[in-house]
Amino acid sequence: MANLLITGGAGYIGSHTCLALLQMGHSLVVIDDFSNGSVDAIRAVARLAGLQQRSRSASGQARHHQWHWQQGGQHLTLLEGDIRLAADLQLAFEDQAIDAVLHFAGLKAVAESVAKPLDYWNVNVAGSRQVLEVMADNHCRTFVFSSSATVYGMAERVPIAETSPVQPINPYGQTKAAVEQMLRDLAASSGPAEPGWRIACLRYFNPVGAHESGAIGEDPDGVPSNLLPLICQVASGQRPALQVYGSDWATPDGTGVRDYIHVMDLAEGHGAAVETLLAEPPQLLTLNLGSGRGHSVLQMVQAFEHTNGTSVPYELCSRRAGDSAVSVADPSVARSRLGWQTSRDLATICRDAWRWHQQNPSGYAQ
Numbered sequence: 457m458a459n460l461l462i463t464g465g466a467g468y469i470g471s472h473t474c475l476a477l478l479q480m481g482h483s484l485v486v487i488d489d490f491s492n493g494s495v496d497a498i499r500a501v502a503r504l505a506g507l508q509q510r511s512r513s514a515s516g517q518a519r520h521h522q523w524h525w526q527q528g529g530q531h532l533t534l535l536e537g538d539i540r541l542a543a544d545l546q547l548a549f550e551d552q553a554i555d556a557v558l559h560f561a562g563l564k565a566v567a568e569s570v571a572k573p574l575d576y577w578n579v580n581v582a583g584s585r586q587v588l589e590v591m592a593d594n595h596c597r598t599f600v601f602s603s604s605a606t607v608y609g610m611a612e613r614v615p616i617a618e619t620s621p622v623q624p625i626n627p628y629g630q631t632k633a634a635v636e637q638m639l640r641d642l643a644a645s646s647g648p649a650e651p652g653w654r655i656a657c658l659r660y661f662n663p664v665g666a667h668e669s670g671a672i673g674e675d676p677d678g679v680p681s682n683l684l685p686l687i688c689q690v691a692s693g694q695r696p697a698l699q700v701y702g703s704d705w706a707t708p709d710g711t712g713v714r715d716y717i718h719v720m721d722l723a724e725g726h727g728a729a730v731e732t733l734l735a736e737p738p739q740l741l742t743l744n745l746g747s748g749r750g751h752s753v754l755q756m757v758q759a760f761e762h763t764n765g766t767s768v769p770y771e772l773c774s775r776r777a778g779d780s781a782v783s784v785a786d787p788s789v790a791r792s793r794l795g796w797q798t799s800r801d802l803a804t805i806c807r808d809a810w811r812w813h814q815q816n817p818s819g820y821a822q
């Protein structure tokens with residue numbers, strides 16, 4: 457079993473992946489600055505994985521709070537820290553050898569990236585570079601990167617294969633493409649004297665849903681920018697209606713089509729990726745993680761209403777700048793390289809998202 461460092465593990469996808477990795481038997485160190493994550497997410501993960509809290513401690517600086525859980529030989533440590541600071545990252549390597557890093561920490565809102573590009577280049581690109589440098593210093597060279605289908609921009613062919621051109625159309629996508637380029641350069645840098653890097657760039661399509669327990673899920677700050685949290689807020693009466701941006705796209709019902717992937721399928725994809733990297737010789741894998749199926753906004757609304765017996769009023773609005781008609785993955789390379797594919801359907805996605813929302817209408821801030 458491996459010892460894994462998870463950056464941004466207290467966030468949405470990171471917390472679900474922590475649970476999947478613990479259930480596979482791995483031990484974890486999580487680092488998060490809680491700018492968009494919660495200690496409660498990791499508490500819930502520890503509970504779901506059957507770990508007991510061992511201790512909580514704070515170092516001289518308040519930034520360095522730590523929490524520890526354990527069961528038998530398996531452990532989970534949560535460190536409060538910023539990935540842009542080498543000293544914070546170094547704490548994770550202090551007490552144990554780290555076999556691999558799964559790097560989720562980052563900023564992820566397209567519109568915000570247009571308004572605050574320097575923040576995105578700082579956290580997403582400079583932060584990733586810092587993580588890689590501390591890894592190299594500690595002789596850890598296995599890295600799983602949270603990339604995004606955003607790197608494809610307006611893809612000309614659907615389903616989108618990994619060979620499609622990388623042509624992002626917003627600063628968020630540019631930062632993901634820049635880190636991917638840094639990783640390709642790093643993979644090519646190993647020579648006879650340098651051990652090679654094992655790297656996976658995972659291009660997620662649209663992560664949705666929550667763990668089936670309803671104990672962890674997506675907890676957006678302010679107005680959600682993703683569809684499912686918005687649908688949940690409308691269904692529960694927190695918002696009057698869902699705004700559907702664009703009803704004149706070249707799709708069967710005119711609304712945008714996306715490839716929605718259940719977050720636990722995505723989490724299990726990370727488990728398959730890191731275990732594949734650790735078992736094989738150094739390489740760089742670039743993989744789409746999606747279901748390969750597209751659903752329109754109106755199909756999502758109908759599926760949600762049907763599954764949960766609720767009503768989701770909506771209004772059709774004009775298109776948003778930068779949106780595209782259809783984004784659907786060709787997931788065949790991930791299937792053949794990782795032996796992984798999605799197994800949860802749209803009804804499961806809708807049921808799990810609604811359960812999480814009903815149990816936690818204000819997210820973790822109860």
Ligand SMILES: NC(=O)c1ccc[n+]([C@@H]2O[C@H](COP(=O)([O-])OP(=O)(O)OC[C@H]3O[C@@H](n4cnc5c(N)ncnc54)[C@H](O)[C@@H]3O)[C@@H](O)[C@H]2O)c1
Pocket residue numbers: 463464465466467468469470487488489490491492493494537538539540559560561562563564579583602603604605660661662663682
């Ligand atoms: N959610 C999506 O739709 C989506 C799609 C494609 C790719 N991604 C990528 O996946 C990753 C995880 O996304 P998510 O939806 O879980 O986001 P999230 O915001 O829920 O999680 C990110 C976590 O990183 C932490 N973080 C941010 N800056 C940090 C810093 N400087 N130091 C330490 N921790 C920091 C946040 O507190 C948060 O817990 C991101 O890199 C994102 O770009 C997300």
